[in-house]
Amino acid sequence: MTPIPVKIFVPRDSGALSLGADGVAAAIAAEAARRGVAIKLVRNGSRGLYWLEPMVEVATGDARLAYGPVASADVPSLFDAVFLSGAPTSHPLALGPVAEIPALARQHRIVFARTGATDPLALDDFVAHGGFRGLARALELSGAALVEEVTRANLRGRGGAAFPAGVKWKTTLEQSDPVKFVVCNADEGDSGTFADRMLMEGDPLLLVEGMTIAGLAVGATRGFIYLRSEYPHALRTLMAALAAARARGYLGADVCGSGRAFDLEIVVGAGAYICGEETAMLESLEGKRGMVRYKPPVPAVAGLFGRPTIVNNVITLASVPAIVEHGGAAWNQIGYGRSRGTIPLQLAGNLARPGLVEVPFGLTLRELIHDFGGGTRSGRPLRAVQIGGPLGAYFPAAMLDLRVDYETIAEAGGLLGHGGVVVFDDTVDLARMARYAMEFCALESCGKCTPCRIGSTRGAELLDRVIRERGGAANLELLRELCDTMTAGSLCALGGLTPMPVMSALKHFPEDFGLAAAAPPP
Amino acid sequence: MESSPSWDHEAVAAIVESLRRTPGALMRILRRVQDQLGWVPPPALPEIAHALNLSRAEVHGVASFYHDFRPTPPGRNVIRLCRAEACQALGAEALADHVRARLGLAFGATSSDRAFTLEPVYCLGNCACSPAGVINGQLLGRLTPASFDDALARLVRR
Numbered sequence: 314m315t316p317i318p319v320k321i322f323v324p325r326d327s328g329a330l331s332l333g334a335d336g337v338a339a340a341i342a343a344e345a346a347r348r349g350v351a352i353k354l355v356r357n358g359s360r361g362l363y364w365l366e367p368m369v370e371v372a373t374g375d376a377r378l379a380y381g382p383v384a385s386a387d388v389p390s391l392f393d394a395v396f397l398s399g400a401p402t403s404h405p406l407a408l409g410p411v412a413e414i415p416a417l418a419r420q421h422r423i424v425f426a427r428t429g430a431t432d433p434l435a436l437d438d439f440v441a442h443g444g445f446r447g448l449a450r451a452l453e454l455s456g457a458a459l460v461e462e463v464t465r466a467n468l469r470g471r472g473g474a475a476f477p478a479g480v481k482w483k484t485t486l487e488q489s490d491p492v493k494f495v496v497c498n499a500d501e502g503d504s505g506t507f508a509d510r511m512l513m514e515g516d517p518l519l520l521v522e523g524m525t526i527a528g529l530a531v532g533a534t535r536g537f538i539y540l541r542s543e544y545p546h547a548l549r550t551l552m553a554a555l556a557a558a559r560a561r562g563y564l565g566a567d568v569c570g571s572g573r574a575f576d577l578e579i580v581v582g583a584g585a586y587i588c589g590e591e592t593a594m595l596e597s598l599e600g601k602r603g604m605v606r607y608k609p610p611v612p613a614v615a616g617l618f619g620r621p622t623i624v625n626n627v628i629t630l631a632s633v634p635a636i637v638e639h640g641g642a643a644w645n646q647i648g649y650g651r652s653r654g655t656i657p658l659q660l661a662g663n664l665a666r667p668g669l670v671e672v673p674f675g676l677t678l679r680e681l682i683h684d685f686g687g688g689t690r691s692g693r694p695l696r697a698v699q700i701g702g703p704l705g706a707y708f709p710a711a712m713l714d715l716r717v718d719y720e721t722i723a724e725a726g727g728l729l730g731h732g733g734v735v736v737f738d739d740t741v742d743l744a745r746m747a748r749y750a751m752e753f754c755a756l757e758s759c760g761k762c763t764p765c766r767i768g769s770t771r772g773a774e775l776l777d778r779v780i781r782e783r784g785g786a787a788n789l790e791l792l793r794e795l796c797d798t799m800t801a802g803s804l805c806a807l808g809g810l811t812p813m814p815v816m817s818a819l820k821h822f823p824e825d826f827g828l829a830a831a832a833p834p835p
Numbered sequence: 836m837e838s839s840p841s842w843d844h845e846a847v848a849a850i851v852e853s854l855r856r857t858p859g860a861l862m863r864i865l866r867r868v869q870d871q872l873g874w875v876p877p878p879a880l881p882e883i884a885h886a887l888n889l890s891r892a893e894v895h896g897v898a899s900f901y902h903d904f905r906p907t908p909p910g911r912n913v914i915r916l917c918r919a920e921a922c923q924a925l926g927a928e929a930l931a932d933h934v935r936a937r938l939g940l941a942f943g944a945t946s947s948d949r950a951f952t953l954e955p956v957y958c959l960g961n962c963a964c965s966p967a968g969v970i971n972g973q974l975l976g977r978l979t980p981a982s983f984d985d986a987l988a989r990l991v992r993r
């Protein structure tokens with residue numbers, strides 16, 4: 314009798330690959346061959362515990378034992394420690410059962426439940442782990458009933474603007490145009506964010522399922538995924554997932570034998586941050602420059618090629634299968650205030666334990682940064698946190714009791730955006746970060762509005778002067794006026810919100826701008 | 836003045852032919868040309884415009900709008916370093932200083948022997964493994980000056 318080969322998981326997630334996961338996988342295969350033991354190597358997604366990547370898992374019955382971070386050179390000693398036996402070992406890299414790793418055990422994973430657990434390219438694995446159950450239920454419901462579930466869930470867009478998905482979907486459903494589109498925003502341009510990437514690389518069929526349900530809900534038969542070009546691994550994984558779904562009848566002219574059609578196409582961007590803005594994205598999909606459109610009409614009424622189009626972020630769409638399977642009410646039951654469900658937050662920057670944390674809204678920044686993130690990687694005092702990407706505010710260490718939900722962060726003068734949390738230690742110079750915000754805006758402006766196009770360049774020059782002259786009341790007064798002009802005179806949030814990181818830096822860290830330090834909070 | 840470097844006319848013509856009927860054809864064609872040739876030769880633009888029944892100005896406008904579309908051929912080795920916030924929080928600027936000095940190149944520049952091109956990139960989605968960069972398509976994380984040098988030695992094309 315030949316023994317069943319032991320399953321060993323080594324992530325194919327690009328973050329893990331950037332740390333040598335391919336080399337580890339090759340070393341494991343070679344070592345197994347050398348010792349004559351049969352193994353089955355599975356290339357899974359990442360669990361999102363990046364300080365432990367490359368993280369290797371060994372399957373034993375239902376549990377999986379984790380080891381990490383593993384280097385190729387560690388592989389022989391892992392085999393010596395009989396890690397294939399599946400019994401806990403005393404190897405220095407042993408982490409115990411993966412589900413019991415505290416940073417994972419304390420999460421509430423719904424959208425990311427499968428990411429890291431399964432082989433992202435194996436459709437049977439997807440189905441065995443609960444995949445396509447939302448789609449099965451969706452095929453029994455009317456479009457209006459599906460929109461009702463999403464509305465009842467109070468699902469808000471995870472791409473940045475937090476707009477209710479149900480409202481958008483309802484608008485598109487109500488349009489009489491026979492041709493409608495579903496567009497997935499996979500441009501993920503915000504620094505400090507990687508949830509879309511992880512999901513597309515780790516559980517791409519969930520996105521396929523979510524988009525198909527969206528198509529059924531609003532009456533669209535075609536979908537597009539607009540993927541940023543910086544994500545070549547996600548592209549390969551998605552292409553394989555689409556092919557698998559088509560081959561098994563989950564996409565195409567007759568979805569699951571229902572007689573209803575839905576198919577998907579991937580379009581790769583070309584390195585323009587502004588193409589994450591939904592109307593610029595539609596222009597780009599139409600083959601044009603990524604210039605922001607005036608609204609109205611909103612895309613839900615007249616979007617891609619003038620047709621009614623729902624544009625949603627990857628995570629928004631990936632949240633839909635669970636909502637349809639379990640009902641919108643269940644999703645709406647968790648969360649905080651008007652922010653319902655879970656949110657995959659992304660911990661980045663100077664942290665000991667960076668990675669993906671999917672939790673219900675309402676955690677405090679302190680819990681997130683200290684309990685999950687483990688404090689700064691450098692060991693130096695934490696000084697600033699930027700939330701929500703390059704258009705989000707910088708907050709000081711004194712404000713870590715803020716809760717993470719859309720309203721609380723907005724009331725504090727920031728935005729939650731796509732859920733990126735970037736931590737800086739006390740070596741950061743906020744005047745330089747403010748300058749960078751202006752520079753980034755100048756670099757990425759679509760050029761339609763003068764305050765954004767010209768103002769951002771002026772802003773960077775002004776901040777150069779502030780940095781050189783260690784402040785100067787006149788410089789700072791000009792900076793404030795400029796920010797007011799940008800806020801008031803910009804068509805979209807790039808020009809309109811670049812003042813947010815700039816002015817929050819000035820407000821909370823005046824000493825970096827040559828002013829007296831802010832009074833400590835009461 | 837330098838004349839424009841040679842480029843593969845046939846490859847571009849084949850790309851145009853295979854994609855001209857797709858919706859939003861222009862972006863897809865430019866994307867494919869960039870991926871296949873490593874740049875988008877400006878002299879190819881009038882041909883693309885003609886095939887798509889667009890004005891030259893329109894096609895030039897699109898080609899020049901997107902950062903990815905290079906108007907000149909890159910060096911044999913393309914090095915991209917992330918300069919966005921999360922990487923800055925872990926020393927991306929010091930790393931950039933090292934790389935600039937090491938290659939003797941500014942961001943956006945190609946060395947005169949065409950061995951290297953150094954480009955900035957604004958987030959690679961690898962912000963949990965900052966600082967991040969890419970050498971010849973290989974994504975790298977937790978870079979230090981020393982690990983960058985190692986990776987360069989491993990991945991460089993002579």
Ligand SMILES: Cc1cc2nc3c(=O)[nH]c(=O)nc-3n(C[C@H](O)[C@H](O)[C@H](O)COP(=O)(O)O)c2cc1C
Binds near residue numbers: 476590592626629
């Ligand atoms: C400058 C700018 C950049 C944006 N970038 C992205 C992005 O990369 N990904 C994304 O999903 N939404 C992005 N958005 C938000 C989109 O415009 C839009 O709100 C979103 O795609 C809607 O989907 P959602 O409701 O599911 O979030 C951006 C907006 C602006 C103004």
Ligand code: SF4
Binds near residue numbers: 804
């Ligand atoms: S604010 Fe800037 S990016 Fe937005 S539409 Fe105006 S010019 Fe374009």
Ligand code: FES
Binds near residue numbers: 917918923962
């Ligand atoms: S900020 Fe550098 S990879 Fe995201």
